[in-house]
Amino acid sequence: MRMPTTRATSSLQMMPRFHPPYISPSDSGTTCFQATRRRLGYLERSLGNEKMVVKVYGKAQAVCPQRVMHCLVEKGVPFELVHIDIDTMEHKRPEFLQKQVALPFPFFPLYVALAFSDPVSFLSHSGRSPTSLTETWSSSVNTFSLTSCESRAIVRYLAAKYVDRGPNLLGRTLEERAKVDQWLDVEAINYNPWAFPIVFNLFVLPIRGLPANKADAGAAVDKLNKVLEVYEKQLSKTKYLAGDEFTLADLTHIPATRYIVENCGLSHLLDDKKHVKGWWEDITGRPAWKKVMSFVETGGSNYSP
């Protein structure tokens, strides 16, 4: 018995590459709700097999996309990296701004965005019926996107969304999460304002052949060193910044610090602090981070665990 043609099935028939047919003969006799659930389940499985549901927009070498990719790899979530050439300000072009993939904040050249086409989460907060969901979903790519300079908001979201996969990166209680949030803000407010001008002046501008402000870089090195002295005290008490487990608070530090250590000739800032040095070797030795580095170095576009 064939199911009657409805708006929903018409919509699905228009979608390519759904073989075998999404409605099997055994659907006859089930309730409409059960059949719809089954169709939705098949759609989800098909998506999982055939379609990438997470897209990261950014430049592979940039700090913010690396944070997001590291979080996805820790969680074992496949993703597609959509390369954006931030050097040519591609992310400021009208087609990106119109799509609202980017928030057009001035002064901050770093860029990362994330787009989901995920029917499950869309269902959970749209309140629509599954039937209308499939139609809505088919045009919902980019419906949910997080953008521009808020890589920390993106990794917070990913760690919560995939809380049952991979390591816990957010803390298990409100109090643990508060400590993670605290050190995420420490990174954003107390660490990155000095790390950024160091990397920009001692690595990014030189490789572009542009003049750097070495005085700015020198002042930032002194300030970052004082911040790292606070880290040394913290890491003498806890194995990681927010406690005794690796969390987002550690993860967000890695990409910029790697450039400082490997490309700015400043590895001594970490090496002369016993606990910071041990922490750094630990967090950069994680298999997930090594996979990110391999992915970046080989120019990868699609990551599968």
Add this chain to the structure above:
Amino acid sequence: MRMPTTRATSSLQMMPRFHPPYISPSDSGTTCFQATRRRLGYLERSLGNEKMVVKVYGKAQAVCPQRVMHCLVEKGVPFELVHIDIDTMEHKRPEFLQKQVALPFPFFPLYVALAFSDPVSFLSHSGRSPTSLTETWSSSVNTFSLTSCESRAIVRYLAAKYVDRGPNLLGRTLEERAKVDQWLDVEAINYNPWAFPIVFNLFVLPIRGLPANKADAGAAVDKLNKVLEVYEKQLSKTKYLAGDEFTLADLTHIPATRYIVENCGLSHLLDDKKHVKGWWEDITGRPAWKKVMSFVETGGSNYSP
């Protein structure tokens, strides 16, 4: 029938102002567990009535404590403000650093800390039995504290802890929360770096009779204006920054922006932008914010809803 004296009751007897006696005659004949639960319930009620369980350390006029106090008032949570004189660097003294009430980050003079002595949340994550809890609790003031410059981590924690009280400030789904987190980071990373030097140079230094850097302030005004142009676009689409409900993303902007509007002669930055102006009037018209202003102006130390 009197209950036998135990370590727990000894501990409770030492605590002042618990009238009537925490064990009533009707406790006779109940199981040990029921009696302990009843004693704990009475202790919690007594705490709610007679003892302040949330302490905010900071200066009432400072931006960070005002964020935290506003969140507590929105949630209807009583608190004690422990005045810290940041002008004399009281928070950098050894007795504070030893208590780890402050993380000693350099370069950031603003300060807020939060201490809980809350038997309920302590129970929920300590895994201890209620009997030992009461003993542990009695020495657990400052066991959980969030400190120094991370007012955004504190309000995130409070909004999650008191999610069932007052307005929802964090979003109801992961996607809504991600938007709130995104705009919290926008405030911290794109807005505050310009708002801070404006308030510092045009208000804080002048009232202390110290020379201000007007060039720095002028450059910051230009940059903040460009950021506010982005806000104008966002607020033409949604009533509040992260959507159509007031959230922490709006709340965190208020204290510094109030100084810019009321004390730096820069109200035109908001007034000449239709949607920003409407948003500003809306969020500063909230009863909770008005209560915070009244509390600050009257030099309050204890807030009760």
